[in-house]
Each structure stands twice: as structure tokens, then as C-alpha cells.
Amino acid sequence: MMLPELRETVSRLHAELTRYGLVAWTAGNISGRAPGGDLFVIKPSGVSYDELTPESMVVCDLDGELVEGDHSPSSDTAAHAYTYRHMPEVNGVVHTHSTYASAWAARGEAIPCVLTAMADEFGGEIPVGPFALIGGDDIGKGIVATLAGHRSPAVLMQNHGVFTIGDSPKAAVKAAVMCEDVARTVHVARQLGEPLPIAPDDIDRLYDRYQNVYGQRSHL
Amino acid sequence: MMLPELRETVSRLHAELTRYGLVAWTAGNISGRAPGGDLFVIKPSGVSYDELTPESMVVCDLDGELVEGDHSPSSDTAAHAYTYRHMPEVNGVVHTHSTYASAWAARGEAIPCVLTAMADEFGGEIPVGPFALIGGDDIGKGIVATLAGHRSPAVLMQNHGVFTIGDSPKAAVKAAVMCEDVARTVHVARQLGEPLPIAPDDIDRLYDRYQNVYGQRSHL
Amino acid sequence: MMLPELRETVSRLHAELTRYGLVAWTAGNISGRAPGGDLFVIKPSGVSYDELTPESMVVCDLDGELVEGDHSPSSDTAAHAYTYRHMPEVNGVVHTHSTYASAWAARGEAIPCVLTAMADEFGGEIPVGPFALIGGDDIGKGIVATLAGHRSPAVLMQNHGVFTIGDSPKAAVKAAVMCEDVARTVHVARQLGEPLPIAPDDIDRLYDRYQNVYGQRSHL
Amino acid sequence: MMLPELRETVSRLHAELTRYGLVAWTAGNISGRAPGGDLFVIKPSGVSYDELTPESMVVCDLDGELVEGDHSPSSDTAAHAYTYRHMPEVNGVVHTHSTYASAWAARGEAIPCVLTAMADEFGGEIPVGPFALIGGDDIGKGIVATLAGHRSPAVLMQNHGVFTIGDSPKAAVKAAVMCEDVARTVHVARQLGEPLPIAPDDIDRLYDRYQNVYGQRSHL
Numbered sequence: 001m002m003l004p005e006l007r008e009t010v011s012r013l014h015a016e017l018t019r020y021g022l023v024a025w026t027a028g029n030i031s032g033r034a035p036g037g038d039l040f041v042i043k044p045s046g047v048s049y050d051e052l053t054p055e056s057m058v059v060c061d062l063d064g065e066l067v068e069g070d071h072s073p074s075s076d077t078a079a080h081a082y083t084y085r086h087m088p089e090v091n092g093v094v095h096t097h098s099t100y101a102s103a104w105a106a107r108g109e110a111i112p113c114v115l116t117a118m119a120d121e122f123g124g125e126i127p128v129g130p131f132a133l134i135g136g137d138d139i140g141k142g143i144v145a146t147l148a149g150h151r152s153p154a155v156l157m158q159n160h161g162v163f164t165i166g167d168s169p170k171a172a173v174k175a176a177v178m179c180e181d182v183a184r185t186v187h188v189a190r191q192l193g194e195p196l197p198i199a200p201d202d203i204d205r206l207y208d209r210y211q212n213v214y215g216q217r218s219h220l
Numbered sequence: 221m222m223l224p225e226l227r228e229t230v231s232r233l234h235a236e237l238t239r240y241g242l243v244a245w246t247a248g249n250i251s252g253r254a255p256g257g258d259l260f261v262i263k264p265s266g267v268s269y270d271e272l273t274p275e276s277m278v279v280c281d282l283d284g285e286l287v288e289g290d291h292s293p294s295s296d297t298a299a300h301a302y303t304y305r306h307m308p309e310v311n312g313v314v315h316t317h318s319t320y321a322s323a324w325a326a327r328g329e330a331i332p333c334v335l336t337a338m339a340d341e342f343g344g345e346i347p348v349g350p351f352a353l354i355g356g357d358d359i360g361k362g363i364v365a366t367l368a369g370h371r372s373p374a375v376l377m378q379n380h381g382v383f384t385i386g387d388s389p390k391a392a393v394k395a396a397v398m399c400e401d402v403a404r405t406v407h408v409a410r411q412l413g414e415p416l417p418i419a420p421d422d423i424d425r426l427y428d429r430y431q432n433v434y435g436q437r438s439h440l
Numbered sequence: 441m442m443l444p445e446l447r448e449t450v451s452r453l454h455a456e457l458t459r460y461g462l463v464a465w466t467a468g469n470i471s472g473r474a475p476g477g478d479l480f481v482i483k484p485s486g487v488s489y490d491e492l493t494p495e496s497m498v499v500c501d502l503d504g505e506l507v508e509g510d511h512s513p514s515s516d517t518a519a520h521a522y523t524y525r526h527m528p529e530v531n532g533v534v535h536t537h538s539t540y541a542s543a544w545a546a547r548g549e550a551i552p553c554v555l556t557a558m559a560d561e562f563g564g565e566i567p568v569g570p571f572a573l574i575g576g577d578d579i580g581k582g583i584v585a586t587l588a589g590h591r592s593p594a595v596l597m598q599n600h601g602v603f604t605i606g607d608s609p610k611a612a613v614k615a616a617v618m619c620e621d622v623a624r625t626v627h628v629a630r631q632l633g634e635p636l637p638i639a640p641d642d643i644d645r646l647y648d649r650y651q652n653v654y655g656q657r658s659h660l
Numbered sequence: 661m662m663l664p665e666l667r668e669t670v671s672r673l674h675a676e677l678t679r680y681g682l683v684a685w686t687a688g689n690i691s692g693r694a695p696g697g698d699l700f701v702i703k704p705s706g707v708s709y710d711e712l713t714p715e716s717m718v719v720c721d722l723d724g725e726l727v728e729g730d731h732s733p734s735s736d737t738a739a740h741a742y743t744y745r746h747m748p749e750v751n752g753v754v755h756t757h758s759t760y761a762s763a764w765a766a767r768g769e770a771i772p773c774v775l776t777a778m779a780d781e782f783g784g785e786i787p788v789g790p791f792a793l794i795g796g797d798d799i800g801k802g803i804v805a806t807l808a809g810h811r812s813p814a815v816l817m818q819n820h821g822v823f824t825i826g827d828s829p830k831a832a833v834k835a836a837v838m839c840e841d842v843a844r845t846v847h848v849a850r851q852l853g854e855p856l857p858i859a860p861d862d863i864d865r866l867y868d869r870y871q872n873v874y875g876q877r878s879h880l
Contacts, residue, residue: 020684024240024397024398024401025394025398025401027337027401097335097401097405099401099404099405099408100408102335102405102409103405103406103409103411103412106335106405106406106409106415106416107409107413107415109412109413114766115757115819115820116819116820117757117820117821131418133422133425133426134336134426134429158416159335159416159418160335160336160337174685177685181687181759184759185759185763186763186766187408187411188759189762189764189766189767191411191847191851192763192767192769192847192850193769194767196767196791196818196819198791198819202791202793206793206794244617244618244621245614245618245621247557247621317555317557317625319621319624319628320628322555322629323625323628323631323632326554326555326625326626326629326636327632327633327634327636329632329633351636351638351642353642353645354556378636379554379555379635379636379638380555380556380557407628407631410632411631411632464680464838464841465837465838467777537777537845539841539844542775542849543845543846543849543851543852544849546774546845546855547849547852547853547854547855548856549852549853571856571858571862573862573865574776574866574869599774599776599855599858600775600776600777601776601777627848627851627852630852631851631852
């Protein structure tokens with residue numbers, strides 16, 4: 001069996017999606033790019049989170065074709081594959097329909113950067129990508145094109161949910177957790193009035209400091 | 221004891237109702253139709269979720285009369301029985317008062333289809349059935365009549381809660397989980413503005429693809 | 441040690457308050473009246489829920505004076521004692537600051553009966569009692585006077601929280617769980633519009649049926 | 661290894677932050693001042709809550725400089741250190757981005773005292789401190805200056821989150837838990853109208869009684 005360590009990592013990280021309440025039933029999925037760069041490990045389709053094991057993970061190439069595995073790959077595999085093909089610095093991708101992020105996505109509204117934690121992690125607003133149907137490269141194209149214009153490792157896909165990226169599967173999972181956390185807090189803040197803006201210069205200072213302190217590169 | 225496997229399945233599935241927070245105290249119930257079609261297994265009335273066992277499940281006929289069991293059947297048994305009598309393709313029924321679905325039901329308002337996950341699972345809006353009193357066939361009639369006009373496997377009963385159907389008890393539980401999930405997300409989206417509509421053609425495309433990929437037939 | 445069985449019951453029931461998220465830190469308390477009627481068992485003051493044991497429960501008389509126990513009784517003991525003195529049919533009392541019930545209480549607004557589950561359990565609106573300071577009989581008087589005019593086993597005390605009663609400690613805990621459940625659902629319903637009313641006759645029919653089916657008497 | 665008991669206490673208390681849902685990923689931190697007063701124990705930076713042990717805690721002096729530990733101290737260490745330097749009666753400090761408290765902070769709005777539990781614990785409103793960048797003493801100065809004018813052991817830092825203090829680490833954790841609890845309840849109350857005010861005299865009576873009953877001094 002190929003890639004035993006990455007299978008283990010990707011399988012185990014799915015527990016963070018349930019721990020933080022980001023997923024219901026079998027929705028949501030995580031992938032990780034293999035060393036070498038031309039394969040990735042991803043969740044199988046329709047398997048419940050309780051039953052995920054390193055062995056049940058599947059391996060795909062960058063066209064999203066199944067290379068190894070007893071199950072079908074996640075129905076979102078094409079979007080993961082497109083992202084890996086076009087963003088060589090990305091080694092992890094996460095997709096969820098987490099409640100608050102998806103609510104912003106349903107309105108097609110970016111999440112404004114009004115929290116210092118959001119400046120730290122996202123370096124500005126969390127942007128919205130286009131409405132796109134599943135079944136081809138449209139979702140992947142929307143992810144890559146939208147992220148190109150932002151420092152955010154998260155993108156809200158209109159009427160759909162959220163995709164996050166990272167230089168590791170764990171970094172992408174962290175981005176998914178923090179995206180829902182700030183999506184919820186900014187939503188709650190907005191329910192009773194307008195949050196105060198943070199000056200763009202201060203957002204830059206917070207982002208630069210955080211990325212250096214934590215040793216993370218832009219987007220990852 | 222009849223139907224040991226179905227008793228085990230129906231008993232165990234109730235853990236999903238508590239895991240996803242769809243029920244409080246002893247509210248909520250699941251049933252499953254037996255092979256052969258003229259009996260079903262259902263939760264006993266007023267037993268706490270911690271104490272449910274395969275043995276405590278009860279067996280009823282399609283008139284809702286107790287056939288086997290030490291406890292009384294769920295007080296919602298008549299609605300389950302009516303549904304099985306009039307929808308031969310249904311093999312599982314779930315009833316909950318889950319918070320967000322019941323809130324839409326309290327306003328008598330259908331949940332609009334503004335999420336791709338909702339197009340996938342429900343094929344359009346989640347409709348509202350009539351106000352009906354417990355104690356006869358009124359609730360069952362409302363369920364069957366309302367579902368007849370929709371692809372949704374879930375129906376919001378006005379001022380009451382939600383009923384879902386499936387071609388298996390597990391499919392009906394999945395519908396109950398996803399119904400609350402989209403009820404909550406669309407509620408949250410609506411709190412700060414109007415969600416963007418999804419074009420009816422796109423809803424059809426998403427629904428058709430999802431039902432084929434997952435091998436599910438309409439309504440189930 | 442007196443009343444070992446009741447100590448065990450009251451101690452164990454506190455786990456339901458944490459399970460349903462009705463309490464934070466050490467807020468919230470449950471009591472149960474002893475057979476014979478002139479003593480009750482109640483939570484000790486300031487002890488965390490993890491550390492509650494049958495032995496740490498305290499016994500008080502109907503004036504709220506400590507009869508047995510190593511800890512001080514709950515700071516809400518006077519309100520429990522007043523309720524037992526004036527409502528001989530009550531054998532259990534619960535107090536929480538659960539979020540949604542307390543939010544209605546902070547506005548001094550009764551929860552309207554717009555859910556069939558609320559008609560079942562509460563027989564109408566959940567009423568609001570007066571603002572009252574702790575330290576005398578004012579809270580107890582407010583509870584008893586307000587419940588006298590309603591079928592509800594729950595009363596929202598203005599700017600404070602909720603008290604529930606039952607013919608057993610478990611029944612009072614059920615009322616506290618269901619009170620928060622309907623407080624939340626009706627709140628959520630109201631956020632996006634007006635819930636549809638249920639006709640008073642239908643509320644009566646639902647309440648009468650539920651109390652008979654479950655063998656419970658009015659208020660308990 | 662210095663301070664084994666305090667390391668154990670501070671490490672263990674972090675479980676309360678996850679239990680009450682006050683933190684996501686590695687955000688949030690607790691510190692405790694050592695006997696003698698010139699050192700404190702604090703969470704290491706970027707370590708997940710599951711992996712915290714007494715041994716992984718770090719020891720700093722009151723300038724925030726690392727004295728003992730294998731990890732870097734929390735990135736919020738300077739704010740903890742400033743608070744200990746300027747508030748000699750404080751022996752515990754907690755920082756979180758808990759959702760509802762942070763939402764009030766994002767609007768720069770103090771939480772009004774409309775719950776008796778809030779009068780008990782906070783003696784009035786929970787105030788808002790200034791917007792301040794991390795990396796120097798600005799956050800610490802904002803905390804100390806804002807708390808000086810209030811009885812509240814909690815301060816909302818604008819666009820950021822909440823800091824709480826106590827005469828022990830446990831007391832500061834309790835303040836963080838209760839702060840989020842009242843932040844949420846008052847938020848929910850405000851969603852459907854205006855909460856009723858509590859008269860200032862009654863707030864004083866409630867606060868005085870609670871602080872005496874529980875043997876706590878002002879601010880701690």
C-alpha cells in the first residue's frame with residue numbers, strides 16, 4: 001500500500017472536522033499531496049467519519065483519477081485535483097459545508113476582516129468564489145481564481161460551502177476551523193449592529209507578524 | 221423474538237439523533253419496515269435514549285397496532301403506520317422536533333433551496349404540511365399528501381416538527397440530519413439578508429447527478 | 441445518613457443539566473422532597489458538577505434550614521423551600537440560567553405557545569414572574585404566585601432565569617430541559633417572522649391528551 | 661523543575677476552555693502567578709489542547725521573559741505579564757476569543773448588566789478596552805486601564821477578544837466561562853427586543869451579597 005504515513009495523517013485529521021462540528025453525516029473531505037507532488041490521498045465517498053481508517057483512504061493522481069483504493073474517491077475530488085495542479089505550493093485541501101461559512105456563501109457575501117484573529121490567519125476578508133456546478137473543473141477554477149487575489153487560505157463558494165488550502169493537510173484543516181470560527185463571530189457581531197473596521201495598515205501588521213511568528217508562508 | 225436484525229438497526233440509529241442534537245429528552249423516534257412489508261419496528265414510548273435496546277423496540281402492523289413488545293409504541297406510531305400504508309417504497313420513517321426545522325414549521329414557511337447540498341438531497345424546497353392534531357390519521361395524511369408534490373424526503377409539519385422518509389431507516393435518518401443542517405444554514409443566511417437563489421435548472425442538474433452517483437431513487 | 445436513595449437520585453439528575461447545556465460552572469440546582477414531606481435534598485453551594493456525589497448533597501427542612509450535610513446548601517435554597525411549603529403536590533424543583541429561557545426572562549416576555557410540544561408539556565405560554573432579589577422569600581413568592589395562574593410547570597423569573605416544578609425531581613428536570621428546548625425553538629422562529637398561533641382549543645386538546653397518555657397531573 | 665503544582669493546575673484548567681467551547685484550535689491561554697509573586701506559569705505557544713501537560717507549561721518573569729520551558733511562551737505573554745506587574749492582587753489571567761464576547765468586542769460595545777447572574781459576578785457592565793496591536797505593552801495597558809474603572813473581572817478588547825483576571829487561575833477561568841455565558845444570553849435577549857434594566861441599587865445589592873457569600877474580594 002502506497003503512502004501509509006499520509007493515509008494515516010489524512011484519515012486522523014477528519015476527526016477535527018467532527019470535533020469542531022464542521023460536517024454533518026458524510027459531507028466534507030480532506031486531502032493531502034504526497035511527497036513528489038503528483039499524487040494525493042483523499043477521503044473515500046460516502047463513508048461515515050466513524051469508519052474512516054488509513055486503509056480506506058484513496059490515492060488519486062492530479063487529474064483526479066483513482067490510482068489506489070477500494071472505494072470511490074470523494075465526489076469533490078476534481079476540485080482538489082484542480083487546486084493541486086494549479087497551486088504547486090499547496091499540499092492540503094479541505095472542503096466543508098460548515099454552517100456559518102456556508103451562510104455567508106449563500107448570500108454571496110465576503111466575510112469582512114473585523115477581528116484581529118482574522119487579520120492574523122486570513123490577512124483580510126474571506127472572499128467569495130462563483131456559483132459552479134460539480135462534475136467538471138468549474139469549482140476548481142473558481143477556487144484558484146478567487147484565492148489568487150487574496151491572502152486568505154479560505155474561499156467561500158457561492159451557495160455551496162468553503163474550501164481551504166495549506167502547505168500541509170493540517171494547515172488546511174486549521175484554516176477550515178478558523179474560517180468557521182470567524183464566520184460565526186462576525187455573523188453574531190453583525191446581528192446587533194455594524195462591527196468596527198480594522199485599518200488596512202493594522203491588518204497588514206497583524207498578518208505579517210503572525211505569519212512570521214508562526215513560520216507560515218503567504219496562503220499556507 | 222421477531223426481526224432481531226431490524227430491531228438492532230432501528231435501536232442503534234437513535235444514537236444519531238442524539239449525536240446530532242436533533243432530540244431532547246424522549247422526543248423523536250425512528251421506525252423501519254420489516255422485509256415482507258406488513259410490519260414495522262419502532263421506538264417505544266417515553267423510554268430515554270440511553271436505555272434503548274434492540275429488545276425494547278416494539279413491532280407494529282400497518283394499522284399501528286402492537287404486535288410484539290413490552291412497551292407501548294411511540295405516540296407517533298399512527299403517523300408512521302399511515303406513511304407505510306400509503307407509500308410502499310418507504311422502508312424508514314423518522315420524526316424529530318429539531319430546533320431549526322421546527323422553527324421554520326412554527327412560521328409555516330418552506331425552506332427555500334439556496335444551497336447546493338439542499339439541491340442534492342432534497343431536489344428543491346423542503347415543504348410545509350398542514351397543522352394536524354395527534355390521535356388519528358391527520359398527521360399521516362398531511363405527510364403523504366405534502367410529500368406527493370415534492371422530491372424532498374422531508375416535510376415540516378406546521379407548528380410541530382419534521383418527518384422524513386427513506387428506502388431504509390438509515391436513509392430516513394440521513395434525511396433528518398441533513399434537513400436540520402440545511403434548516404440551520406438557511407436560517408443563519410437569512411438573518412443578515414436574502415440568500416441568492418439557485419436556478420431551477422441547476423437544482424435539477426444537482427439533484428439528478430447526486431441521486432445517480434449515490435444510487436438513490438426519487439424520494440428515498 | 442438520611443435519605444440515601446433520594447440523595448442518589450438528586451445527585452445523578454444534575455448530569456442532565458450539563459448534558460443539555462443548561463448550566464455553566466456551578467450555576468443551577470435540583471432538589472427533591474423526601475417521603476413524609478417535611479425535608480428535601482438539594483445541591484450544595486459552589487460545588488462543581490463533576491464533584492457532586494450522593495454524600496455531598498445536603499438535607500434541609502421546609503424553612504430552608506440545614507438538617508444534614510457537610511456543605512452549605514445552594515444559595516437558592518430559600519426559593520426551593522418556599523415552593524415546597526406552598527405547593528404540597530410538588531416533589532421536585534429545578535433552577536437554571538439556561539440561555540434561551542433566560543433571554544426571554546431578561547426581556548420580561550412570556551414564551552408564546554406556538555409548538556405542539558409546548559402545548560403538550562406546558563399547556564400554554566410559559567409565564568414570567570416578577571423581578572425579585574435573592575435573600576428572602578421574594579423569589580419563592582414570585583414562583584408560586586405566577587405558577588398559580590398557569591398550567592406550565594416552568595416560570596421565567598425576570599432578569600434571572602427559570603424555575604421548574606414536578607411531582608418528582610425527574611419530572612422537574614424534564615420540564616427544565618423542555619423549557620429550554622421550546623424557548624430556543626420559539627426564539628429562532630421569531631427571528632425571521634411571526635410564528636403561527638395555535639388555537640386555544642387545540643392547545644387544550646393537546647395538553648389533555650398528553651397529560652393522560654403520560655399519566656401526569658396538572659402542573660406536575 | 662520549578663512550580664510543579666502550579667504547572668499542574670494551569671495545565672488542567674485549559675480543559676475548561678475546551679469543555680465550554682471558548683477556544684478553537686490553539687487560541688486562548690491561561691496563566692497563574694507563582695507564590696512569591698515574581699514568576700508566572702503560562703501555556704506554550706501553538707501547542708494543541710490535547711497535548712498540554714504540566715511539563716509543557718512554561719515559566720516567565722514579570723517582564724514576560726522565558727525563565728524555564730522547552731517551548732516558546734504564548735504570544736499573549738506580554739499582556740499577561742503587564743497585568744501581573746500592575747495588578748499585584750491578580751494571580752490568574754485568561755484570554756480567549758470566545759464567540760459572543762468577541763462579537764460584542766467587534767462592535768466595541770460593553771455588555772449591559774441585565775441579568776442577576778451578571779450583577780453577581782461582574783457587578784455591572786462588562787467594559788470594552790481599546791483596539792491595540794500585539795507586540796508590546798499596548799494590550800496590557802488597555803486591560804489594566806479599563807478594569808481600573810469597573811468591578812468586572814472581564815474586559816472585552818475591541819476587535820479582539822476577552823481577558824479575565826482572578827485571585828487564582830481558577831477564578832479567572834470562572835470569569836471567562838461566565839463572561840461568555842452572559843455575553844451569549846444578553847445577545848440572544850437583544851435579538852428580539854430590549855432587555856429590561858436592573859436598577860443600579862439592585863446591582864449593588866446583588867454584587868455585595870454574592871461577593872460576601874462566596875468570600876471573594878472585588879475584582880477577584
